[in-house]
Amino acid sequence: MSPRLYCLPIAVLLLAAIPTDATAEDLARPNVLWIVAEDLCPDLGCYGNADVTTPHLDRFAREGCLYRNAFATSPVCSPSRSALITGMYQTSIGAHHHRSHRTDGYRLPEGVKILPELLRPAGYYCVQLRQFPADVDLHSGGKEDWNFTHPELVWDSHAWSDLKSHQPFYAQVNFGEAHRPYRSSGPAIDPEKVTTLPPYIADHPIARRDWADYLETLQTIDEKFGRVIDLLRADGLLDNTVVIFLGDNGREDFRGKSTAFLAGSHVPLLVRWPGKIAPGSENDGLVSLLDVHASTCAIAGVELPAGCAGLPLLVDSKQRREYLFTARDRIENAVDRVRTVQDGRYRYLRNFLPDRPHLMDRRYYDRTNPVRNLMRQMHADGKLTPGQAKVFAPQRPPEELYDLSTDPFELKNLAGSPDPAHQAALKNLREQLDAWLVETQDQGAQPEPPEAVNATVGRGRRRRGTGDGDGRGRGGNGGGQRRRSDQGGGRRPSPDR
Template sequence: MIRFLLFLSLFFTAALHAEEKRPNILWLIAEDFGPHLGCYGAREVSTPVLDALAAKGMRFTRYYTTAPVCSASRSAFNTGMYQTTIGAHNHRSHRDDGYTLPEGVKVISQRMRDAGYFTANVKDLPPEAGFKGTGKTDWNFKEPEKPFDSSNWDDLKQHQPFYAQLNFQETHRTFHAPPHADPAKVEIPPYYPDHEVTRKDMAQYLDAATALDAKIGKVMDLLKRDGLMENTVICFMGDHGAAHVRAKQFCYEEGLNTPLIMHWPAAVPAPAGYEAGKVSDRLLMSIDLTATSLAWAGIPKPQGMQGQVFMGATAEPPREYVFGARDRCDMTVFRFRTVRDARYRYIRNFTPDRPFLQHNAYKEKQYPVWNLIKDLAAQDKLTPAQASLAAPTMPEEELYDLQEDPYEIHNLARSNQPEHRSARERLSSVLNSWIEQSNDQGRIPEAEDVARNEGRTKEAPPAKQEKGKKKKA
């Protein structure tokens, strides 16, 4: 009997210890942000906080969102499902029609709460932080009645373990950070005109990244102040790629690749696969962070979840391919699907009759280089790489050798070289299989009136927004 009671005591002590060791999990999410940090090799940007976090933690170079625009991408990584599978693929859709997630699909905060985690989408920070979180969700489905328990930072210390998101808008247009970068020294991708307009715009984006890093520093100070640094997993990432012409809303590297920096706390045993100070080139998707975060919390991967656990005892084999998709954004209808492996990116355009610079009010108003390309094209002052963006149509297929052509300038889809033909055929077949197996809802077009009204099912004019607030795409 004594032995039995001793066994029970040890059992419950171990169980309590295990409960105590469940880490807090904090996602720091930057809007419209590519890997433009010092630790990723970006010039004319000052990001000492994130650079230091990467040096102490893990930095991932091949982390991809499933969509190059916020609402579709956020719908995916908040559920661990492709937005194309759950009907959340059209930007800012299903806001007024009562659409709910398919049976069995939940947002990550619900799953965390069910497992005993306190959840927060932090907007309200202590006065010493000097800023507020955006509280952005931007999901293309009807939100659960209470997706998060709190929006207040000060609740976190009293409610552990917690799962929290903190969203930052600095790198979303319009940019408003103090000047730091020298426009003459910024790096301009060759598909953009090397022009003073481009250089000023790129410098302002990098200045926004510098301001973002300063705010991340304030968050690090709060974690230390509240004694949370030692038991909180920190994950910093972008919600999709950079706020540039060929990036946001398009399925190139610049639109889908974002930073992922992860820091594991000292007081919690690190999971298998985590190596402090390591730089990983493993192919990852944003929905994989969802599945992996659940695993850190001791939650088995839900049946049917498409994200893969990439760290810990239940880690799955590395991905050979990552996928992305873009559908209607605002009033602009495209349908792109893409897949990449370790070397090649393949893009299929289901709407090739439409120009890259198809009318989009948001881009025309907020992206000066968008209009610059049009102007220089009319004057015949673009290089071939730049002129392709002003062409009246787009290729049905694109294939890029990312090892030899990281800027994705030379389309190899029609190349006769055996290795290129082989890559195109293989990736085309993989993409076909993914479209079928994932039940891609983009095969069913939106109703014309819904597309025309930018996802609204009623003739509700945008003017109904709160005064003083402009719609952000």
């Protein structure tokens, strides 16, 4: 549990992952490309979802490794991305409240650096991709969304055309189609034929339509992903580039994004590294997105600074994460504090504000997610199952425990179960969380400074430091209507993003 275990010399761990007969060419540092998709769970075809068609990502999974249990550190973008780019829990660096510190000049603690600051001295050219060849139908507005004031120099370029002549490079591309309001351009999915609607959502035509809309965005993401891979291949970059596809947080499906439940932080993670990762491999161990940061440093031969919480699991498959932690704090107007820990079977939630309901009023989600209003009405009409209705209770238990092996949708709280196995799991995870709160210096118990709150609640929606074209429409296309578009940028930012 000690954070010192997370900070072993990365160069040593990287050498353990390289064959002893490696040539000088084998040891050449590869390029690294993160393809980050917003707001999705592992709902792709390669994860067994027959309702959706994702041939490019399915093929990519066959050529690399598919991770089944990867999780963001937060169920919403800005805390998750703040952790991902620094390699530290957002709760350790004061970046845990959504869209905080946008205008108050808040800086990261001394010694904490973002990933480009670590990679650039090692010779890596750092690119946030927004500009693609004119003859390729590919758009990305770029997205940072960090809850701190970043250094003046973050990216060396935004242009794809600079990659080939600036190797090794570290690059990011962002796909926002699965962020509400949904945007899709691929084949339509018949709502009546979907079979994967989660059981915590009522089986209703509105819910089916909304679920089909979400799945259609995954098909559009797949098309765009394929175009990126084609560009890498055409430029001769594919075989010397470690490509990592990941989500920034889980899907927004009424009990996913913005909640502490599993679907809020469960994300897809696919990695292709020719010659180093066996094609068609799978990993069912616990992986945090912090481990993507640590693995990227390992690939580049960069040692992690003290305090970083990731493990280079993508380059050293022998390592395993015993416990995985997530945190949920204020999101827009909904003030909250929840911490979770899981061990692969049991998942424990601690609600520090149990006097509040699971489902708090959220202006943005109430406007863009038709399922929220549908479920409210069905709850008022007494038409929900107990598992579906529990989020509407005016209060929630201080502790929750779920056996994911028998209850993957977290419908039955076992915290009060007399079963000795359940009580043993509860005791263990409770103790693990207590220790983690201390070891990571969790700042969630401290009141949020008014200047940090005022920087996001009720402010103008100007996006500082997140890139032009980073936003999405402000409504009008919510209520379950999907926007038929492949465009990834050029719209005004939404309050949630």
